[in-house]
């Protein structure tokens with residue numbers, strides 16, 4: 001049942017990826033400016049410029065260019081960076097691990113800490129803890145991440161010098177970027193977990209679980225948490241895109257190598273193949289994220305499994 | 310087996326239930342009838358010790374089960390009774406099972422918890438119980454999810470959960486209200502048989518006076534959060550003392566099997582916030598006198614019944 005669901009759900013990725021590739025291609029090519037400006041030296045003739053344009057196929061109609069790009073892509077060829085003069089695939093595979101580590105850690109941080117805090121705030125009997133959690137959730141969902149990042153750099157990196165201000169050397173360089181991206185996520189996940197737990201606790205079947213003589217702890221772990229995780233998984237799947245977007249800016253702020261930094265630089269130079277490659281990787285990650293989210297939901301909820309297959 | 314005395318329930322300052330008393334022996338079936346909001350479910354939840362779930366609290370009276378006072382029982386001790394010696398069946402089978410779990414484990418859990426069985430022993434027992442509840446192919450049903458079953462089947466599963474540890478008391482809060490008419494009759498018959506086979510004490514909460522007449526040995530009639538009449542079924546149907554009980558009985562269409570309900574009585578039930586002074590029934594009572602608007606009638610025995618009406622026992 002679940003396998004069938006995964007199969008059909010994956011099929012849907014095909015039309016989506018094609019349309020996304022078109023959109024990415026168009027956006028990149030319709031930007032004003034072109035990469036050749038960054039290549040030609042001062043004083044070179046218009047003929048040189050023309051030769052370069054022909055070399056990279058930039059004189060062809062857009063749909064021909066798109067076709068060339070996409071058919072090469074199907075053979076695993078991301079093309080050659082025009083300004084950086086290296087295979088795009090190399091550039092990406094060099095930078096991707098940095099972004100994946102950052103994004104993955106930020107994701108794990110916001111989901112684990114968020115779920116724990118949300119559960120505590122929904123189940124605690126202590127009024128002080130409850131109040132504290134409410135304050136934290138409010139703070140986390142209203143304070144913008146970049147502002148927090150600056151505060152943290154000032155305090156932890158500049159003032160206390162616990163962590164490096166920038167760069168990607170060693171694990172301690174990850175702490176501030178992960179906190180920056182993850183903080184808003186923690187608050188969001190905590191809020192969703194809390195609301196979902198409070199909601200499901202009011203359901204009829206919970207009364208009957210108590211009537212069976214089960215302890216509050218058993219009910220929470222075996223019955224309430226799985227229900228509360230349904231909306232949390234949805235939120236987390238959507239969050240993947242957000243976290244990658246966050247990684248792009250945070251890499252820039254903290255001067256960390258990664259897909260984000262590569263993308264921003266390539267954008268400045270109108271290095272089409274690199275920009276396209278990076279955007280496509282990001283889009284792919286978002287699509288995979290939603291796919292995993294949907295599959296996780298189907299794995300958890302038999303009603304969804306049946307409905308959609 | 311179960312004795313409830315002057316039960317009183319409050320939610321903060323609001324006291325929607327007071328003065329409920331009844332007693333019940335093994336093999337006996339007690340009906341609780343009354344309109345919506347009259348406090349039937351609160352009575353059931355009080356017996357199960359589940360009021361705190363909705364923020365309620367027992368503020369007076371006593372519930373004695375098998376010689377044990379329940380109103381002051383610690384939660385940890387209460388938990389050992391729930392599911393083990395006190396079983397509960399609720400109104401809506403559509404929402405009373407965990408939709409994310411298969412049927413089997415949900416029933417197994419009771420035997421695992423209370424009878425210290427391992428998973429496979431518990432499953433054997435589950436299959437056996439499902440069989441006695443006339444569920445076809447019980448072994449297959451265990452691998453189904455709740456949403457794949459009909460309401461009547463789900464209600465049988467809920468009954469199976471309540472019976473899994475062989476309880477002494479079964480509290481059924483409107484077990485058939487949400488079901489089709491034909492299925493209703495089946496479930497009532499099933500409960501009836503179970504009481505006989507297992508020597509259960511059954512508390513059957515219902516809107517339907519005719520179900521009480523056919524099934525129960527005793528009946529508590531409730532109105533506006535109070536018991537207003539209590540006694541053996543024959544006595545109450547032969548000589549109802551309280552005007553409200555009389556009206557209820559008159560609402561049962563004579564000799565017809567239509568599902569006529571309590572709505573036949575004119576007027577509406579008061580809500581907790583505006584329970585009338587004196588006898589709560591006086592705005593709807595055609596025998597009300599002055600005293601009814603100011604003084605609450607005491608609960609007094611007349612013959613086999615006990616009723617709370619100033620004029621109960623008078624010849625009319």
Ligand SMILES: Nc1ncnc2c1ncn2[C@@H]1O[C@H](COP(=O)(O)OP(=O)(O)OP(=O)(O)O)[C@@H](O)[C@H]1O
Nearest residue numbers: 320325344345346347348349350351352363580581
């Ligand atoms: N959690 C609660 N907080 C405050 N008041 C409550 C609460 N639960 C029930 N009540 C009050 O108690 C009264 C009795 O409710 P109860 O659920 O026992 O009625 P009932 O007889 O079971 O009705 P029905 O036939 O509709 O199930 C209601 O009028 C309601 O206002």
Ligand code: SF4
Nearest residue numbers: 588591594601618619
């Ligand atoms: S006490 Fe008065 S109002 Fe109440 S039921 Fe009896 S006669 Fe009617």
Ligand SMILES: [Mg+2]
Nearest residue numbers: 349350351482
């Ligand atoms: Mg009720």
